[in-house]
Each structure stands twice: as C-alpha cells, then as structure tokens.
Amino acid sequence: MKTFNTLFIMESSSPPLATMRRAITEKDDGKPQLVDIPMPRLGPDQVHIKPVAMGLNPSDFKMGTAFPRPGAVIGQDMAGTIIAAGENAPFTPGDLVWGGASGCISSNPEYGSFSTHVCAPALLVRRLDPQIDPVEASTLSTAxxxxxxxxxxxxxxxxxxxxxxxxxxxxxxxxxxxxxxxxxxxxxxxxxxxxxxxxxxxxxxxxxxxxxxxxxxxxxxxxxxxxxxxxxxxxxxxxxxxxxxxxxxxxxxxxxxxxxxxxxxxxxxxxxxxxxxxxxxxxxxxxxxxxxxGDAMDLPGAYGMEADPSKREMGKWAFDMFERLVNTRKIRTHPVERLEGGLAAIIPGLAKLQSGSVSGKKLVAIM
Missing domain, CATH: 3.40.50.720 (NAD(P)-binding Rossmann-like Domain)
Structure with missing residues (x-):
C-alpha cells in the first residue's frame, strides 16, 4: 500500500486548482455526457476530492431517465484524496476518504462523483484506513x-x-x-x-x-x-x-x-x-x-421529499459508525469489476449496468 501513501503526500502538496474540470453530466434528456465544466465552489460544509475510483449504481442512469436535470453532475460513490475542505468540514488536504456525493438529484447540481474533482457534502464523507484499497471502498456509500x-x-x-x-x-x-x-x-x-x-x-x-x-x-x-x-x-x-x-x-x-x-x-x-x-x-x-x-428533493410523487433534520442527524450518526466498522474490517466490500479508462469508462459502464448483464459485482471506474 506504499503507493497509496505516496499519492496522498503528492496530493496534499499539489498546486492550486485549475478553473475547469472534466465530468459526466446529464444532457437535456438525462443521458450522460463527458464534458468540461467549471471547478465547483467550496462551501463551508463541503469538501473537494480528487477521486481514485468511482462506483456505479443503477440509480445513476435511472434518475436521469426519470427526472432529467440538464447539466447536473452524475454519480454517488467514490474514494479519493481531500484537496480542499470548507471551514466546517473536519478534514485536511491529503486525507484518504470514501463517501457519497448525491449526484443528479441533490439540491446542489455541482455534487456528483463522476468528475476529476468531486464536490461532496462533508456529512457523507469519511476517512479511510490507508491499508484499505480505495477502489474497494468506492463501493460503500450508497449501499x-x-x-x-x-x-x-x-x-x-x-x-x-x-x-x-x-x-x-x-x-x-x-x-x-x-x-x-x-x-x-x-x-x-x-x-x-x-x-x-x-x-x-x-x-x-x-x-x-x-x-x-x-x-x-x-x-x-x-x-x-x-x-x-x-x-x-x-x-x-x-x-x-x-x-x-x-x-x-x-x-x-x-x-x-x-x-x-x-x-x-x-x-x-x-x-x-x-x-x-x-x-x-x-x-x-x-x-x-x-x-x-435529510435535504428536500423536489420530485414528483413518492420520490419527492421534504427536508428532514432527523434523517440528517441519523445519517451523521450512521456514517460515523460505518467509518469505525470499515476501518476495523468488520464490513467487507462487494466484489468489484474494474473499469479502466477513468471517466471515459463510465458511460459504457452505465450502459452495461442498464442492460442487466451485471450480477454479483459492482462496477468501479478507475482514474
């Protein structure tokens, strides 16, 4: 695992961020596209992450099909390195983390894990023991x-x-x-x-x-x-x-x-x-x-949700516990099928997932 530690040291001393990033976003019809978009703003409760791996979920194509949000970044699961943290976010540049970014459907269209630089709520991000493979940890958050x-x-x-x-x-x-x-x-x-x-x-x-x-x-x-x-x-x-x-x-x-x-x-x-x-x-x-x-979601029918602070409180408590369980190896990750090619592998990966041909594996795009 020495290569992981070397990566984190390099990231923590990296130069200032560029003004643009690559990301998978929704087209007008909700289908995915690979484009260049502005670097996300950093809010006080947010973190910016450079991902090393991003897990694919059925909801990554289902929500765009049902509820298109043109321009929204897609993706939920990822693992990588903190490159910047808001003033209320308890992280330091260089921290190895796993977490969720609530892509496609959150109140913030800049959220979403399918990007060269991920913007995520600190609530859904947790530290990862450097001895654990971040590729495997990228499968965890949504489940x-x-x-x-x-x-x-x-x-x-x-x-x-x-x-x-x-x-x-x-x-x-x-x-x-x-x-x-x-x-x-x-x-x-x-x-x-x-x-x-x-x-x-x-x-x-x-x-x-x-x-x-x-x-x-x-x-x-x-x-x-x-x-x-x-x-x-x-x-x-x-x-x-x-x-x-x-x-x-x-x-x-x-x-x-x-x-x-x-x-x-x-x-x-x-x-x-x-x-x-x-x-x-x-x-x-x-x-x-x-x-x-616990955020409100303006969607039709049962998919819509009112803001619920009790869910947010439960989510923080649960993710704190999950961090302990993951880092003490009490939770095994789902078997992984690695998709080489970074962001370019995600669109065909989503098509494969949508075809129903994936069984007993989690597709993970490797940066």
Whole structure:
C-alpha cells in the first residue's frame, strides 16, 4: 500500500486548482455526457476530492431517465484524496476518504462523483484506513446509506435501538430480497452485526457469494416455491423484509412469505399502490440513499421529499459508525469489476449496468 501513501503526500502538496474540470453530466434528456465544466465552489460544509475510483449504481442512469436535470453532475460513490475542505468540514488536504456525493438529484447540481474533482457534502464523507484499497471502498456509500435508512428510520424497519454496536439479544429473521446486489451484501453483513438472522434470495449461481456475506438461508428468487419455502423456514413469523429489487415479482414473493399478521416491508423503488394493496397488514416504506442527508428533493410523487433534520442527524450518526466498522474490517466490500479508462469508462459502464448483464459485482471506474 506504499503507493497509496505516496499519492496522498503528492496530493496534499499539489498546486492550486485549475478553473475547469472534466465530468459526466446529464444532457437535456438525462443521458450522460463527458464534458468540461467549471471547478465547483467550496462551501463551508463541503469538501473537494480528487477521486481514485468511482462506483456505479443503477440509480445513476435511472434518475436521469426519470427526472432529467440538464447539466447536473452524475454519480454517488467514490474514494479519493481531500484537496480542499470548507471551514466546517473536519478534514485536511491529503486525507484518504470514501463517501457519497448525491449526484443528479441533490439540491446542489455541482455534487456528483463522476468528475476529476468531486464536490461532496462533508456529512457523507469519511476517512479511510490507508491499508484499505480505495477502489474497494468506492463501493460503500450508497449501499450503507440505503441500509441506514432502511434499518433506522421509524417508517422503515425501525430496528432502533438495535445497531452493530448494540446488537439484539433476540436474533429474529430478516429477509433481504436481492441478496447478491451491492445493497444486499452490505445489508446482510449489517444485520449479522446487529445480532439478527439475515436470510436472502438471489440466483442460484450467487448462492455461495451471498452465504459468504452471512446469510443463514438462501432461496432461488425465480422458484415459484420460494414464498412457501421462506414461510416454512421462518415458521410463518417473517415480519421484516428489505427488497433490493422492488419489482412486481419481488413484491409478490415478499408479501407471500411474510407473516399472516403482517410486518414491515422496505423497497428501494416506489412500488405501485395496487401492488401494496394486496397486504394492508404490511407496513410498506420506500427509501432512497439520496435521502440520507435529510435535504428536500423536489420530485414528483413518492420520490419527492421534504427536508428532514432527523434523517440528517441519523445519517451523521450512521456514517460515523460505518467509518469505525470499515476501518476495523468488520464490513467487507462487494466484489468489484474494474473499469479502466477513468471517466471515459463510465458511460459504457452505465450502459452495461442498464442492460442487466451485471450480477454479483459492482462496477468501479478507475482514474
């Protein structure tokens, strides 16, 4: 890891920033483009980061398609080196960090990780042990933010006061539908650290992968017998579900597997009301990693959010804890598929992700 340390020393003594940067931004139709844009302004609660790696997420193409914001920088996940910090940001130039930049959809169109110089809220950035590969750490932010919102907000699974640092004495089962996704493997690990018993669905070719992250039982998502098998495995008492896929099939499977008395179901996409109406006893909630900062989002329907200081407070607490868990190696990152070529690799990478051909891997662009 000596090469990483050398890089950080060089960055901390780098010359003043240029006036322009390269970035992936949205066109008028929301599709990505590689362009030159002005260097971002540095606010008091912001940091500027020179990324060494940037993780790709499905939301990076989905949000632009659904809610175009021409000119907004795309991307959420990254890891790299602090090159400047606002007066309220607890960082120093040269710090190695990982974090999220809330690209595409945040109130600040300059945010977004797909850039040669990233502007990000300090709230979502944390230090990384130099012995940990930043390429792997660039996969973390969105998945961790998703789990935080799913586990510790009152409308979601509401596991409070259970946390990895205050584990449960009652290891009840929690289903993670889509356990081989990046959000799924992180959720499974956090549930295990919380003292709970994660079970999961995925494709059979990913069973070993999902088992290695801590799932105690795994079911074929496509098998028509899976809902009954989960119900038998849980004794008809499954009351907590995180659905990382959130389509009609996953909703049907999850609802059919849950206890007769209902429970709590969290989706990562907005589920149509006609599907939710099948089980009124189930308390359903949609969460988006974009909401972890508690900022208002002016979007239609359930995707819109009012400002919520309690989410911001929870996000800070959760990311402080995640920093400790990551740096003490208590969380394993999702398997990585490296995309060489820096920013130029991102647009074809998003197309590959959109094609549905990526399974059990997180695409990461290497600068």
């Amino acid at each position: 961790l933010a998703t789990s935080a919102l799913a586990f510790w907000t009152p409308d979601a699974l509401d596991l409070t006061p259970i946390t990895p640092e205050n584990p449960s004495k009652d290891p009840f089962k929690v289903l993670v539908y889509g356990g081989s996704t990046a959000s799924g493997t992180i959720a499974i690990q956090l549930l295990r650290l919380c003292g709970l018993d994660p079970i999961a669905t995925c494709s059979p070719h990913n069973f070993d992968l999902v088992r290695s992250y801590g799932a105690s039982a795994i079911f074929d998502y496509a098998d028509p017998a899976t809902p009954a098998a989960i119900k038998a495995h849980t004794g008809g008492q499954l009351k907590h579900v995180l659905d990382c896929i959130s389509d009609a099939h996953s909703v049907e499977t999850c609802f059919s597997a849950m206890a007769r008395v209902g429970g709590r179901y969290v989706s990562l996409e907005v589920v149509p009301e006609e599907l939710l109406a099948r089980r009124r006893a189930v308390r359903a909630c949609f969460v988006s990693a974009y909401g972890i900062a």
